[in-house]
Amino acid sequence: MRDILRHQGFSVLVASNGMEALDIWHSHTETIELVVADVMMNPVDGYELVRQILIEKAGIKAIYISGSAVDHSRTMSGTRFLMKPKQVATELVSLVWGMLRSQ
Numbered sequence: 001m002r003d004i005l006r007h008q009g010f011s012v013l014v015a016s017n018g019m020e021a022l023d024i025w026h027s028h029t030e031t032i033e034l035v036v037a038d039v040m041m042n043p044v045d046g047y048e049l050v051r052q053i054l055i056e057k058a059g060i061k062a063i064y065i066s067g068s069a070v071d072h073s074r075t076m077s078g079t080r081f082l083m084k085p086k087q088v089a090t091e092l093v094s095l096v097w098g099m100l101r102s103q
Helices: 002-007 018-027 048-055 086-101
Strands: 036-039 062-068 082-083
Touching: 002 082, 002 086, 018 036, 018 086, 036 086, 048 062, 062 086, 082 086
Parallel strands: 036 062, 062 082
Antiparallel strands: none
C-alpha cells in the first residue's frame, strides 16, 4: 500500500500499530490530509485511531481497510472503507485522489 501511494506521488507516513500512528499524527497534524487505518491494529484499532484524530481535526479524510467485514456501527461519518487485498490493490489510488480533491 505504501509503495502504491508513493509511486503515485503521495507522501506517506507509516505506523506499525495504532499507538505509533497516534504519535505520528501528533508530530504531523498540520500536514496530514488523509488517514488510512487498518481496523485490526492493536492496542488501538483503526476505528479508535480515526475517532481520536477526528476529535482533534474535524473533517480529516479517512479510509478504513480490513481483510474481514467492517463494523459500520463504528465507522465515522464521511469515511470510506476498502476490503483487503483486492479493493486496496485496485481502488486505493482513485479513492485517495477523489477524497483529497473533494475538500
